[in-house]
Amino acid sequence: MPRARVACSAGELADATGAQLSGDPETVISGAAALESAGPGDVTFFADKRYRRQLEATAAAAVILPEAARAACPGAALVTDNPYAAWALVLERLFPEPAVAPGIHHSAVVGAEAEIDPEARIDPQAVIGARSRVEAGAWIEAGTVVGDDCRVGAGARLGPNATLYDGTELGARVRVHAAAVLGSRGFGLAPEGRGYREIPQVGRVVVEDDVEIGAGTTVDRAALEETRIGRGTKIDNLVQIGHNCRIGAHCVLSGQAGISGSTDIGEHCTLAGQAGVAGHLRIPADTTLTAKAGVISEIREAGIYSGFPHQPHTEWRRDVAALRHLRELRRRLEALERTESENGQGDP
Amino acid sequence: MPRARVACSAGELADATGAQLSGDPETVISGAAALESAGPGDVTFFADKRYRRQLEATAAAAVILPEAARAACPGAALVTDNPYAAWALVLERLFPEPAVAPGIHHSAVVGAEAEIDPEARIDPQAVIGARSRVEAGAWIEAGTVVGDDCRVGAGARLGPNATLYDGTELGARVRVHAAAVLGSRGFGLAPEGRGYREIPQVGRVVVEDDVEIGAGTTVDRAALEETRIGRGTKIDNLVQIGHNCRIGAHCVLSGQAGISGSTDIGEHCTLAGQAGVAGHLRIPADTTLTAKAGVISEIREAGIYSGFPHQPHTEWRRDVAALRHLRELRRRLEALERTESENGQGDP
């Protein structure tokens, strides 16, 4: 198992989460499991009414749940308005992230004038470029390459095998997962004869505090200024973000979503899996694109959008439903045509 | 050329594949080529009736083919019920995979208490974490990072530049291609204020025997228990598999397919390129999703599904056809409306 478990009491979990405890605060919690597989000693989690029967039958020592479900819980209950956040806090308590053991592995290569904080950790085969700064508590994992003139903020964690191109700046507590690439050349091309000339991309990528960048995700550097990922935004695996994009704070971009160059995504937007947004567009704050949605024109009002080209979600649902009755519609039209034709022929 | 060729006779190929030979068993086979480009000395392969003319004209020394095509073959024929499998066996014979030369390159870094079998091979700049086990015949290629507490099964091959996060377990003969990532953080988020809190992901990834994981593919570790890829499943490049997924045995997942978290895919399913499946769903065994299909609700019956949202393939084809006659339908409706309106106006 990747992380060691640290047992604690139900009372301690109530304190850690701010939940209200129904049951014995001395109950020992030594593990965590899903509702259907939790055994004695486990804490578990209930948020979806469809699983009420599993809640009633659970053998778990304690269940995190909303007030409305308290009565159905056979054991101790940790009652809270936000079971998801309480669940995160409980797991942090039970599986604490190990402290970063500082130091630079002897196989790592650190460039001239790089500043590595004594509380930072650099793993085997990593490379830190010239003049880059790695702040306290940051952890560069094995095989990761940080270019020249980068900044890796305090408590950030990168890699393994991730890449920061020259000039990339990461805020505090940023997570960049394996094989992700930040600051690659933007895809700027000028037609020239029958071919193309690459337009130099001399900008950079700035990632604000508390951002997560998924495994294999790529974020291109700006042509001139900055591609910027806003504070607290969470990006899943294999997402592509083009040059000059500005992603607002607290967005969620799911796996394989793609955003073309120079597009602005407002704060608190969600892109579901495989969604795409064309270049030079603006998505207003608090907008959701559902799975596989494709946006190729401006969105002016926040809302939920689906389909390709995108439509408001409710319209898309109606159109999908209508399409699935299209063959029936055709038959009814043909019936009318026959009647009409018979009526016509029947005319004196 | 990546691999050396080893010439053999038509008779030896018949023995290796179990095919029935029509022709001289002493015919020397020194290469392999596609039907249209095969010359004397080459073995080739015929399975698609559309290429019958190329078969009749081939200069190949021998052709693998089904019984029905034997008469059309001008040279030696290797007759078999399964030309594809015979073709694989013939190529294995002609281009044998070189034996793994064991040893640990001096530039590799091996962690404390790791067990590297003396018959395993660790290439330059690779990193093996603490307590990880690399079994006999396994080959860790250059720049690949294996975390702590991993298991790399006998005869497995990883990399280059691949990543296994802590606790990942690979069965025997697993292939993980370059830049693939196994065990990255699952995308579990709890809303908190206007932002999100990362839910700790303390599970792992288990990959059963004979699985192939394509280049750049990412498989997230489970929140609590296991993300599991079943025996013999073959995964192409740039595929994303979310946390807690269970992929059954002998599935085929093509390039850029994506599966969201906590979804179960039954045995022997096929996902074509760029297909996607939403989270918390079940796909029954023997189901096929065609290219770009998107599944956002439960599939209850095995079959072939297409489109977004998914439909049974034959219905999808009919709806696509109907859509392409929609404008004609509109014109016919307008014609009826005009007739109706004229009839109405004509009323006394």
Added chain:
Amino acid sequence: MPRARVACSAGELADATGAQLSGDPETVISGAAALESAGPGDVTFFADKRYRRQLEATAAAAVILPEAARAACPGAALVTDNPYAAWALVLERLFPEPAVAPGIHHSAVVGAEAEIDPEARIDPQAVIGARSRVEAGAWIEAGTVVGDDCRVGAGARLGPNATLYDGTELGARVRVHAAAVLGSRGFGLAPEGRGYREIPQVGRVVVEDDVEIGAGTTVDRAALEETRIGRGTKIDNLVQIGHNCRIGAHCVLSGQAGISGSTDIGEHCTLAGQAGVAGHLRIPADTTLTAKAGVISEIREAGIYSGFPHQPHTEWRRDVAALRHLRELRRRLEALERTESENGQGDP
């Protein structure tokens, strides 16, 4: 900032681009910026009529523009037929790419009989396989792995953390960005019982001169012969190209596009983001696939294609528009049916 700026005069920029200068050739240009943010000392760029107001108000020292816009420009103008190419040349002048400082870093590993030109550069932790040739001016960045028997052409640049499998050949000035993978195993499988047998992939990848391969992009090696990327083709991030594909010269493949095995793409084609092409197809030269388009059958005529399955773009637009009026169509049909039914009932 990734690159140093080198100031120059408006006259020098006119010389470098072949543009005609309106204004003082001694005007000092010390930076470059977008039209709306350019200040005194900056050169900028105007090509899209929608930004005419910003042009009229610009504080830029000089603007690259077409003849028709010259009169609207308040400062110096660099007049040219091809503002995009002139912009590329201006940026090359202002932000010159630093010369490659040759040498092999002591942490790099170079295999037996590899030939590294004295004018080539090999960065930390890179690996060069046996018998591979790295030509003059080529630059292998940190953590990149070049297999055995590869060729890296003059002036090519690879990585960081990129991978070339054995036998890959790159022409002159090829750019392979971080974490890209060339020459991975093609996804060739033979059904065998309920599972699959991997068909050996003994071909390779050939990349012609001046090609760009984006970050995280994967190109599989051929089953037998070559997967080939034609001269001058530009490929964005996270693109998947299957085994045996032949991509013609001067194509543009945008982010997350995918091409299945054995497909030929003619010269000067464009695939927009998330487009896909099935296997064993031919796309004629000068064809464009728009975003998310999916091609599952032969395209016989060059043109612009959209949607899934693909249609000529204008037909697709009409069908999309028709679909969005489908519910209205249904209401009108129902109205006709009511009239008909009333007429029928009204019959004596």
